[in-house]
Amino acid sequence: MPEKSIPNQPSQSMTSIDFGEDGARKNSNKPLPRARIQMERYIPTIIIIWAYSFLIPAVGVYYYFNLLIIPNITQFLHISVVFGDWTLLLLATLTPLVILGAFFIRLLLVVLFSRWMMKFCNWRSPHTELVSAQGIGIKEARAINYYHLRGVILRLLKWEVSKSVYPWMVPWAFNFVGANKIGKGTVLEDQFFTQEFLETGENVYIGQGSIVSSHAVEGKYGAITLKTVKCGKNAVIGPFNILPPGSELEPYTEFMPMSAIVKFRRVKGFSKYFGLPVGKISYKRYIRMLKIPEQQQELIMNNKILKKQHKEREQKRLLERERKSEQELKQKLQGKQQQEQFIQGDDK
Numbered sequence: 001m002p003e004k005s006i007p008n009q010p011s012q013s014m015t016s017i018d019f020g021e022d023g024a025r026k027n028s029n030k031p032l033p034r035a036r037i038q039m040e041r042y043i044p045t046i047i048i049i050w051a052y053s054f055l056i057p058a059v060g061v062y063y064y065f066n067l068l069i070i071p072n073i074t075q076f077l078h079i080s081v082v083f084g085d086w087t088l089l090l091l092a093t094l095t096p097l098v099i100l101g102a103f104f105i106r107l108l109l110v111v112l113f114s115r116w117m118m119k120f121c122n123w124r125s126p127h128t129e130l131v132s133a134q135g136i137g138i139k140e141a142r143a144i145n146y147y148h149l150r151g152v153i154l155r156l157l158k159w160e161v162s163k164s165v166y167p168w169m170v171p172w173a174f175n176f177v178g179a180n181k182i183g184k185g186t187v188l189e190d191q192f193f194t195q196e197f198l199e200t201g202e203n204v205y206i207g208q209g210s211i212v213s214s215h216a217v218e219g220k221y222g223a224i225t226l227k228t229v230k231c232g233k234n235a236v237i238g239p240f241n242i243l244p245p246g247s248e249l250e251p252y253t254e255f256m257p258m259s260a261i262v263k264f265r266r267v268k269g270f271s272k273y274f275g276l277p278v279g280k281i282s283y284k285r286y287i288r289m290l291k292i293p294e295q296q297q298e299l300i301m302n303n304k305i306l307k308k309q310h311k312e313r314e315q316k317r318l319l320e321r322e323r324k325s326e327q328e329l330k331q332k333l334q335g336k337q338q339q340e341q342f343i344q345g346d347d348k
Contacts, residue, residue, distance in 0.1 A: 035135030035144035042152045045117060049156055053109040057102035064098055100165070107164055114157045115177045121146050121153070122178075127196060132223040144224055147196075154179055154195035162190070174198075183233065194229060201233030201251060209240040216245050216263065225263070232269055252306060256281075256289070270307035 068091055075081050075088055082088045121127075125146035135144040154177070161173050171182040180198040182188075189208040197214035206212060216225045225245050232251035237243065242260035250269030259278045267273065272286045281289075287297055 032136050033138055033141040035141045035148075038145060038149070041149055045149065045152055046156060049110060049113045049117065049153065050160075053106050053113060056109065057106045060105075061098065061102050069095065103164070104166065107161060107166060107169065110157060110160050111169075111173045111176055114153050114173075117153050118150060118177050118179065121150050128226075129197065129228065130224055130226045132218060132225055134223045147224075147226065150179070151195060158195065189239075197226060197228040197245075198231075199228060200231040201235070203234045204231045204237075205235070206231075206237045207239035207241065207257070210237050210242070212237070212243045214245045227264065235269075251310065256286075270310065 069076075072088060072091065075085070076092065082092055125142050127147065127150065128143060130140070130143060130147075133140045133144060135141050154174075157173060157177065158170065161167065161169050170188055171186055174180045174195075175182050179196045180194075181200070182198065183200045183202040183204060185203040186200050187205045189206060189210075191206060191208055191210040191212070193206060193210075193212040194214040198212065212229055214227055214229050217223070218225055227246035229243050229245065230248040231237070231243075232249055232253060234252050235249045236254040237249075238255050238257040238259065240258050241255045243249075244261070244263035246264035247261055248266040250267060252270045253267050254272050255278065256272065256274035258276075259274050260276050261267065261273075261278050265277075267278070268280075272281050272283070273279065274281050274289070283300060286292075287300060292300060
């Protein structure tokens with residue numbers, strides 16, 4: 001007998017189910033939105049930040065040269081004339097400073113425009129932590145699309161500032177933009193550090209060639225994980241180290257060169273670490289590996305004293321918090337009792 005023909009129906013793999021924010025099914029025929037490369041957003045963003053930052057400095061330099069330098073260009077060719085005229089000597093001295101100042105103003109404009117663009121991106125889609133997000137669905141696709149757009153902004157900012165004559169502006173620029181929280185006195189060497197989700201305490205050092213990344217692409221289908229990397233105060237990350245997403249270093253942690261940890265790991269402070277993955281090493285081994293002279297070994301051993309002092313401070317803070325919480329509870333109970341007594345008095 002001839003087989004009955006079955007009408008062409010889309011298979012389950014060909015169709016996708018779209019769920020709203022509340023989890024309700026919307027339309028089974030519509031494909032789920034997916035994260036994608038959006039060049040129509042990346043290119044205008046780069047033009048706005050990079051090109052428009054030249055306008056004000058370029059206009060200032062143009063008028064400076066047209067009004068002051070070009071009319072006296074023939075006199076600048078003779079050194080004896082320049083040194084004999086205070087006006088020409090002043091112009092010759094100020095010209096390099098004017099160029100450096102114009103470049104500095106342009107960097108400030110790059111940082112300012114980046115801050116405005118970051119605020120717009122965060123308004124459209126607040127930056128949130130993700131774990132194994134595949135970019136399928138309304139929320140994940142939107143979050144990942146704007147994450148990549150923020151990445152374009154922050155990569156341009158990092159390249160402009162770190163490769164300039166003012167590389168010390170990198171921590172301030174990222175703090176001002178609002179992407180990271182970098183503590184006072186933190187030193188960032190020439191290395192790959194995360195553009196977002198980085199929090200450091202005071203006096204943190206990240207060595208050359210290290211990889212500090214809150215971003216990881218995992219799995220066969222490229223799921224994205226975004227987790228904050230935290231470094232406590234006075235932490236030292238040596239050269240060529242790796243800190244993956246979710247890493248947390250307590251205060252006074254030190255990583256020897258060529259070390260790494262696994263993601264979502266917390267490392268205890270006031271200790272030295274080395275290896276792949278890292279393991280705690282003794283002070284004697286640390287001194288032997290670095291060949292520290294005997295005169296400076298006392299400074300290394302003082303770390304134990306700092307550890308005890310830090311623990312005592314934390315205990316005092318916990319006790320103060322407990323006392324404050326107890327006082328607040330007592331005040332609330334007293335307020336409730338006074339209200340009850342007042343109500344009872346009104347009823348009588």
